[in-house]
Amino acid sequence: MTDPAAPDATSAPPPKHDPPRRNFFAEVASVLIGGLVGLVPLAAGIAFFMDPLLRKRSSMRGQTEDGYLPVAKLSDLPTDGTPLRFSIIADKIDAWNLFKQQTIGTVYLRNIAGNVIAFNDVCPHLGCKIDYKSSNKSFFCPCHASAFALDGKKTNPIPPRDMDGLTVRVTDGEVWVKYQNFKRGCAEQIALQ
Amino acid sequence: MNALLNWLDNRTGYKHLMQEALYEPIPGGARWRYVWGSTLTFVFSVQVITGFFLWSAYSPSTQSAWESVNYIQNEMAYGWLVRGIHHFAAQAMMILLALHFFQVIIDGAYKAPREINFWMGLVLLQIVLGLSLTGYLLPWDQKGYYATQVATNIAGVTPVIGSQIQQIAQGGSTYGHQTLTRFFALHAGVLPTLLVVFLAIHIAVFRRHGITVPKHAMDKPAAMFWPDQVLKDAIACLAVLATILFFVVYKGAELSSPADPAEAYSAPRPEWYFLFLFRFLKFEEIDKLGLAFGAIYIPGMVFTIIALMPFIGKWKLGHRFNVAFSFGLLLGAAYLTGLAIIEDQADPDYRAAVAEAHRDSQRAVELTRREEGAPPQGALALLKTDPLTQGPRLFARHCSSCHRYDGHDGTGRLIIVTEGEGEHKTTTPVPPQAPDLGKFGTRDWAKEVLVNYHELFAPLKNLTLENKNIGERFLAGDMANWVTENKAALTDPANADDLKALAEFLVQQTGRKDLEPVDATLADAGKAVFSTGKLKNGALSSSCADCHDPGNGAPLLVGYGSKDWLKRFVLNPGHADFYGDNNAMVPFEGKLSDRELQLLLDWMTGDYYRAEKAAAH
Numbered sequence: 001m002t003d004p005a006a007p008d009a010t011s012a013p014p015p016k017h018d019p020p021r022r023n024f025f026a027e028v029a030s031v032l033i034g035g036l037v038g039l040v041p042l043a044a045g046i047a048f049f050m051d052p053l054l055r056k057r058s059s060m061r062g063q064t065e066d067g068y069l070p071v072a073k074l075s076d077l078p079t080d081g082t083p084l085r086f087s088i089i090a091d092k093i094d095a096w097n098l099f100k101q102q103t104i105g106t107v108y109l110r111n112i113a114g115n116v117i118a119f120n121d122v123c124p125h126l127g128c129k130i131d132y133k134s135s136n137k138s139f140f141c142p143c144h145a146s147a148f149a150l151d152g153k154k155t156n157p158i159p160p161r162d163m164d165g166l167t168v169r170v171t172d173g174e175v176w177v178k179y180q181n182f183k184r185g186c187a188e189q190i191a192l193q
Numbered sequence: 194m195n196a197l198l199n200w201l202d203n204r205t206g207y208k209h210l211m212q213e214a215l216y217e218p219i220p221g222g223a224r225w226r227y228v229w230g231s232t233l234t235f236v237f238s239v240q241v242i243t244g245f246f247l248w249s250a251y252s253p254s255t256q257s258a259w260e261s262v263n264y265i266q267n268e269m270a271y272g273w274l275v276r277g278i279h280h281f282a283a284q285a286m287m288i289l290l291a292l293h294f295f296q297v298i299i300d301g302a303y304k305a306p307r308e309i310n311f312w313m314g315l316v317l318l319q320i321v322l323g324l325s326l327t328g329y330l331l332p333w334d335q336k337g338y339y340a341t342q343v344a345t346n347i348a349g350v351t352p353v354i355g356s357q358i359q360q361i362a363q364g365g366s367t368y369g370h371q372t373l374t375r376f377f378a379l380h381a382g383v384l385p386t387l388l389v390v391f392l393a394i395h396i397a398v399f400r401r402h403g404i405t406v407p408k409h410a411m412d413k414p415a416a417m418f419w420p421d422q423v424l425k426d427a428i429a430c431l432a433v434l435a436t437i438l439f440f441v442v443y444k445g446a447e448l449s450s451p452a453d454p455a456e457a458y459s460a461p462r463p464e465w466y467f468l469f470l471f472r473f474l475k476f477e478e479i480d481k482l483g484l485a486f487g488a489i490y491i492p493g494m495v496f497t498i499i500a501l502m503p504f505i506g507k508w509k510l511g512h513r514f515n516v517a518f519s520f521g522l523l524l525g526a527a528y529l530t531g532l533a534i535i536e537d538q539a540d541p542d543y544r545a546a547v548a549e550a551h552r553d554s555q556r557a558v559e560l561t562r563r564e565e566g567a568p569p570q571g572a573l574a575l576l577k578t579d580p581l582t583q584g585p586r587l588f589a590r591h592c593s594s595c596h597r598y599d600g601h602d603g604t605g606r607l608i609i610v611t612e613g614e615g616e617h618k619t620t621t622p623v624p625p626q627a628p629d630l631g632k633f634g635t636r637d638w639a640k641e642v643l644v645n646y647h648e649l650f651a652p653l654k655n656l657t658l659e660n661k662n663i664g665e666r667f668l669a670g671d672m673a674n675w676v677t678e679n680k681a682a683l684t685d686p687a688n689a690d691d692l693k694a695l696a697e698f699l700v701q702q703t704g705r706k707d708l709e710p711v712d713a714t715l716a717d718a719g720k721a722v723f724s725t726g727k728l729k730n731g732a733l734s735s736s737c738a739d740c741h742d743p744g745n746g747a748p749l750l751v752g753y754g755s756k757d758w759l760k761r762f763v764l765n766p767g768h769a770d771f772y773g774d775n776n777a778m779v780p781f782e783g784k785l786s787d788r789e790l791q792l793l794l795d796w797m798t799g800d801y802y803r804a805e806k807a808a809a810h
Contacts, residue, residue, distance in 0.1 A: 026420040033427035037434050041239045041278055045246035047271040054270040061564070096260040096268070098566040 058193070060104050060179075061091040068169055068176040071118075075173060077111035083132050083139075083150065084109055085121060088179045107166060107177055108132065108139075110150070118166040118177045119152050125159040127184045139163060160187045215419035217400065221410035223421035226300075229293035230399070231426035232433050234392065236286050239434070240324075241385065243279040248381055251331065253373040256571040258333035259451040260561070263572065266448055267558055277441030283325055285437055287466040290318055291523075298502070298519045301512055302405035308503035310398040313391055315500055320388045327380035329464065333373065335550060338452035339461040341376075342368070343471075347488040355485075368454065450553035451573040459546035462537070469529035472536075495522065541620075545606040556582055559804045584796020587789055591781070592630070595652075599631030625652040626664075627778065633797060634703045634754030639696035644683050646676035656777055663777040670775070671740060671747070678734040687730040694719035695737075703754035707799030748772060756798045760790065 047054070063069045072086045085106050092102040106129070108119045119139075123130050128143035138155065139148035147155045152163035169176040183190040202208045219227075250269060252261040265272035294314075297303055303311035330341040349359035364371025416422065449458070463471050470492070473479060479487040498505075498518065505511040537543045553576065560575040561567045568574050576582045588596075588603030602608050609620045628649050632638040641649045647668060656664035667673065683692050698719025701711045722728065726736030740747035749770045752758040761768070763785075767776035785793065795801055 023420060026424045030420045030424040030427050033431050034423070037235065037427065037430045038238070040434060040438075041242045041275075044271055044274045044278060045242055048246050048265075048269060048275040049249060051250075051270040051272070055268075093566065096257075096264040096561065096567045096572075097569055098564070099569060 056193075057093065059093055061093055061098065063090060063179070064176075067178045067180070069179050070174055071107065071177045072109060072175045073173055074111070074116070074170055074175055077109055077116065077175070079111055079113070081110050081112040081150070082134075083119075085132070088177065090179075105179060105181070107179065109168075109175060109177075116168045116170055116175055117151075118168045118175075120164040120166055120179075120181065122164070122181060122184070123159065124161045124164060124182065124184055124189075130163065160185060161189060164189060215417075215423070217403075217418035218415050219404055219418055219422055220415045221404075221406040221413045222416040223418075223425050224410065225425055225429070226296055226407075227404055227422060228426050228429035229289055229296050232429050233286065233289050233293055234396075235426075235430040236282050236289060236433060237388065237392070239282045239437075240279060240286070243275050243282070244381060244385070246275050247279055251377075253331070253377040254370050255333060255368075255373065255452070256569070258331060258373055259448075259557075260567045260572050262332040262334075262448060263558060263561060263567075266446065267562070273445060274441060277446045278437055280446035281437045281440040281444075283328060284464070284466070285433055286321055287325070289433070290321060294318070295519060295523075297405075298515055300405045300407060301506065303503050303515070304506045304512075305503065307398075307402050307405070310395060310402065311503055312500060313395040313398065315496075317388065317391050317395060320384055320391065324380060324384045324388070325464070325466075327376045327384065330376050331373065331380060332448055333452045334449040334554070335452055335458040336447070336449040336461070338368070338454075339458040340463045343461070343463070347484065350483075350485045351489055352485060368452075448554060448558075449550055450557040450576060451571060453573055453576075458550065460543060460550050462533075465530065468533045469526035472529040472533035541609075542606060545601075545604065549604050553582060560802065562804070563802065578792075580792045580795035580801040583789075583792040584801075587785070587793040588630075588796070591785065591793070595625060595627040595778070597625045597629040597631070597652075600629065624655045626655045626657075627652055630797070634700070634705060634759075635708060636693075636696045636700050638754075639699040640692060643692065643695060644676065644680050646673055653777070660777040663775055666775060667777075675734065675740075682728055682731050682733065685728075685730055688728045691718075691722050691728045695722050698723055699750070699753055702750060702752055702758075703798065704752070705755070705798050705800070746773075754798070756794045756800065759794055759797065763790065763794070 069088055069090055071088060072084075076086075077084060086109055087103040088105045088107060089101055090104050092099045092104050106121050108121050108130075110117050110119075119130075121130050122128075123141040123143065123146050125141065125144055125146045128141050130139050130141045130146070130148065132138075133140050137150060139150070139152070140146070141159070144158055145156070146159040148159070148163045149155050152165055154162050164180075164182045166180060167178045169178075181192045183192055198208075247265065250261060250265045250272070252258060262276070265276055267273070297311065297314065326341065326344055329337045331337070345359050345362055348362060349355045351358060360366055362372075362375065363369075364375045462468065470488075473491075474484070474487045476487075479491075502515045506515055508514075556579065557572055557576055560579060561572050585598070585603035585605075588598055589606070592598075593602035593608060597608070600607070608623045608625075610623055611618060611620045613619055629652075632641070650667060650673075653664035653667050682688060694715050696719070697712055697715040698717075700708050701713075701716040701719075722733075722736075724736055724738040726733035726739070737750070739745065741750045743749060762771055764782045765780045766772055766778040767774075767780060772778070781790070
């Protein structure tokens, strides 16, 4: 070789042609094995990424066995049925951490002549927090103007369903709520967990 | 289908690209020795893939790095697999780098016109070492933390700019949040990008010059890269992957306990591929020349010689020198690695430290698996408040100069003195001066006190100075004499139940949960023996109560061995309720903080969290 910097390939003899059968076998084997070695780490990674679907974990702790949490004293509620917002306090589980006694959500409570009803204050449309407008005694979502009557019925076509009611239990003057969140953006009420 | 592919080709020219990439003629035919570069590229791709997924679950801060890695490893679906592949592929890369390097050196592939590509390879080597170093810290476990401390401190002794480099790398003068964010940015961003760039250049330049064909293969028929060499490469990659998976399944990626700046990791060793450098720095002769000499100048010189190999190779015997030099390095590194391993294996302190580190890591995982999870300030707090972790350490620090715990110092280390050096090194156990407390408060302990008193308290003979008399008095005192008088009666098979009952009664006094269930009927029978001294067959020379009732001069046994009794005893063993004038033990009043004392007592009385699984057996 006179010039060491010249590419060797140019001086290489033209390749001989192997019988096509053997080439075909080598090609198939290469594709299969090459595919396999690439796929194994990728498949492992994707399976790992699917963890939220594969492993169900609860996001809170501290509720009773049937899912109730204490929210307020009955005496804290106005007796004329005006909605008041209350915090739901429980232990919040966030991946590897457990944060004790955190506000994990907020609800509206109404005392209608001794009968207590509760609404999750998350808008069923797209998950913003619904405000209570005392001026016109109705619920209103500041994001996309979903509006609801005091009984939670939707009053315009923006939200796909009524406000999400929550089951309530009153024991010894204490109001307990079965706190749940529901899938947003659909007409049916589907509990998230 | 063909029409679609043609449409695509018209717009992208992919066919030409594929042609370029795959239809490369290989003079002399496909060979197994050409696979190393491909396997390295493959393993790097594996690291990119698994690395991206790990990234999606990793949290770089001192309070969440270990916690998130532990979560990946032990809680998330297939986390052990993804992290395991990433962990062992990193090590496979080191071996493949070495193989690739040796193949290049032996085949003379570093020579003109391939000098530049050889240097590109050396740059890639440095980037991979950088990735390995930065990745090692990210789990923020004891092992990674202290191994990386060594590396950044070595960077710190670089002449002139050392301390600046160290501070920039650490994000401050000490390790903290910013060390992790910086290392993570390097590990997942900067270094992989550089690696991709240099790898692209490396491969492009390689393609320009083609493979370096060994002389004996020159006259063999050429073959195409596709599919002949690709098949060999693919099989090699499969073998590499299989090896990695083997280690993932049978060994698993390690995670030691959370990094603790306040507590030295007593078994600090770098990863195996850096062991030779670690051992090299330990030579006294090297140490004397200063850290910069051994850790920077020598490796720098070696690396310079390697970088100059293309020029050295031009000389008559240059190639032989290069090959000999490389193998010399390999042998030297292998020797030093072997030496480090053999020395460590022969060192009982090191082995105990490894066992302790292993226990700590298991315990940390066990504690985070409780319903409470890891506290927001980090999992380290769990270990700091865990009696099972801290008790043995406190025992070793405060008690083991006189007592032993199942023959060791509580943490598993033997108490020995080492004399001499090298082959003349001898180790002798230090005699204890007080009883072994490994079984303290248990049924076995109670029986030992009653029938094997002399053996149990024999270490008191080793007391010295002003305590010498006390030790002798103890072993010839009332209790010692009582045991001599009553041993035969208590070990009489006919009285076996009475001995058992006495032990049960004493264990009942401890109130310890870990010794439950206590047989109340048996304990009542024991109480009767305690106060009357009557046995099934005969009677004790005097009852226990004769001496141990309040005011009778011997230690009070009400609540004996309970946490409260033990606390009062440890704080002031010379109190009239305990040994009074006969006391030889140091009073610990003011020597331990309340927290330390509590941890020690909780551990000694078995009051600590046990995982469900452990409770079952």
